[in-house]
Amino acid sequence: xxxxIDGKELAQAIQAEVADAxxxxxxxxxxxxxxxxxxxxxxxxxxxxRNKARTCEALGMLSERAELPADSSTExxxxxxxxxxxRPDIHGVLVQVPMPPQVDARRVLEAILPEKDVDGFHxxxxxxxxxxxxxxxPCTPAGIIEIFRRRGIPLAGRRAVVIGRSDIVGxxxxxxxxxxxxxxxxxxxxTRDLPAVxxxxxxxxAAIGRAAMVDDTxxxxxxxxxxxxxxxxxxxxxxxxxxxxxxxxxAEHARKGYTLVGDVNAPRVFPKCSxxxxxxxxxxxxxxxxxxxxTVRAAxxxxxxx
Numbered sequence: 001x002x003x004x005i006d007g008k009e010l011a012q013a014i015q016a017e018v019a020d021a022x023x024x025x026x027x028x029x030x031x032x033x034x035x036x037x038x039x040x041x042x043x044x045x046x047x048x049x050r051n052k053a054r055t056c057e058a059l060g061m062l063s064e065r066a067e068l069p070a071d072s073s074t075e076x077x078x079x080x081x082x083x084x085x086x087r088p089d090i091h092g093v094l095v096q097v098p099m100p101p102q103v104d105a106r107r108v109l110e111a112i113l114p115e116k117d118v119d120g121f122h123x124x125x126x127x128x129x130x131x132x133x134x135x136x137x138p139c140t141p142a143g144i145i146e147i148f149r150r151r152g153i154p155l156a157g158r159r160a161v162v163i164g165r166s167d168i169v170g171x172x173x174x175x176x177x178x179x180x181x182x183x184x185x186x187x188x189x190x191t192r193d194l195p196a197v198x199x200x201x202x203x204x205x206a207a208i209g210r211a212a213m214v215d216d217t218x219x220x221x222x223x224x225x226x227x228x229x230x231x232x233x234x235x236x237x238x239x240x241x242x243x244x245x246x247x248x249x250x251a252e253h254a255r256k257g258y259t260l261v262g263d264v265n266a267p268r269v270f271p272k273c274s275x276x277x278x279x280x281x282x283x284x285x286x287x288x289x290x291x292x293x294x295t296v297r298a299a300x301x302x303x304x305x306x
Contacts, residue, residue: 002225002270005277010150011143011285015059018292022060025299032299033062034092034118034291035084039077039103040070045096052094055288061295062089074104078111085113091302092118092295115301118294121167129172132179135301136294141173143286144205144226145180151275153203153224156181161198163187163214163263164207169228173205194218204273206263212242215265216272225273228283229263243267 022032034056038049049065056063066080077095084093093116099105114124120138128134148155160182164170170186177184187197189208198204198218206214207228219225233239236253242265243249252259262279270276277283 002273002276004270005147005151005275005282007143007147007277007282007285010147011289013150014146014286014289014293015055018289018296019059021296025296025303026060028303030299030303031060031062031089032092032295033064033087033090034094034295035064035066035087035090037066037068037077037080037084037093037095039068039072039096039099042098045098049096052288052291055292056295059292061292064090070100072100072103074102074107077103077108081108081111085111085116088302090116091299092116092291094119094291116298118291118298120172120294126172129175135297137176137290138168138172139290139294140169140228140283140287141176142290142294143283144173144228145176146286146290147226147277147283148180148203148224153275155203157183158202159183159185159200160203160205161185161187161201162205162207163194163198164205164209164228166207169207173207177203208263210263211238211261212263212265214263214269216268219269219272221272222274223272224275225264225269225277226283227262227264227266227277227279229261230279230284231261231263232258233261234258 036049036052038045053063053065084090093112095108109121112122114122117125117136120136125134125136160177162170162174165186165188174184174186187194191197195217199220201223203224205226209229211231211233234257239249239253239259249259260280
């Protein structure tokens with residue numbers, strides 16, 4: 001029988017450490033500041049930005065937000081990013097993705113100063129990540145590494161399989177696992193016999209964006225399974241297919257019209273693995289916690305502090 005990993009509890013511990021670091025920085029005259037740029041009114045993005053702002057303020061940091069209309073041009077977004085780059089009281093700049101199709105997302109993300117790139121996506125920071133000396137690392141992979149560290153899960157010499165090769169999670173996480181001396185395999189849609197490759201993993205990470213795709217045939221007994229996916233499932237038939245007659249899930253569907261499902265079929269995987277992150281309440285809270293930690297780190301770097 002598996003055990004759940006409580007991402008909320010781990011995130012609270014990280015945020016408590018961040019709040020203490022913010023307090024000490026403010027005593028020396030530095031208040032970490034985070035600016036978030038939102039283009040358009042994507043409902044999920046609006047919620048994410050609101051949560052980031054609330055967390056930022058709760059930890060004692062300066063929180064700034066720029067909201068641009070959905071028909072904004074690339075140049076308009078670049079102008080806002082440039083203004084935040086020039087402000088000495090803003091130490092972290094984050095542009096919420098996805099952006100509307102007419103905005104050149106790559107140009108915008110690369111316009112953020114590397115030392116203010118708290119998402120860790122700038123090519124300079126990715127290069128530093130490859131070299132093993134990135135001060136600002138992508139938040140979701142960094143949060144996953146914190147799960148391993150804080151739960152005492154050894155990585156050195158273990159076989160890790162990452163399903164998904166995105167620039168946001170799969171690729172940077174694979175690099176971080178390599179730096180922790182794990183043996184890493186990256187899988188994707190063209191991997192042959194994906195379940196067989198996944199079953200070799202001591203550490204299995206699912207980050208593919210396909211609801212409940214990873215079932216017990218992907219999992220070696222006793223493996224640690226990290227579920228990065230967050231998928232809205234609005235079909236009651238599909239919910240019952242995954243969760244059976246789970247009263248909580250059925251009630252959530254009746255209330256909201258959907259339920260959130262990870263990339264892992266939790267009811268089938270949980271009895272076989274040793275540890276599993278739930279969805280929601282697993283990796284998600286750690287992503288925001290690591291964003292706050294990155295903002296503090298950026299403020300310290302800006303001030304010349306170690």
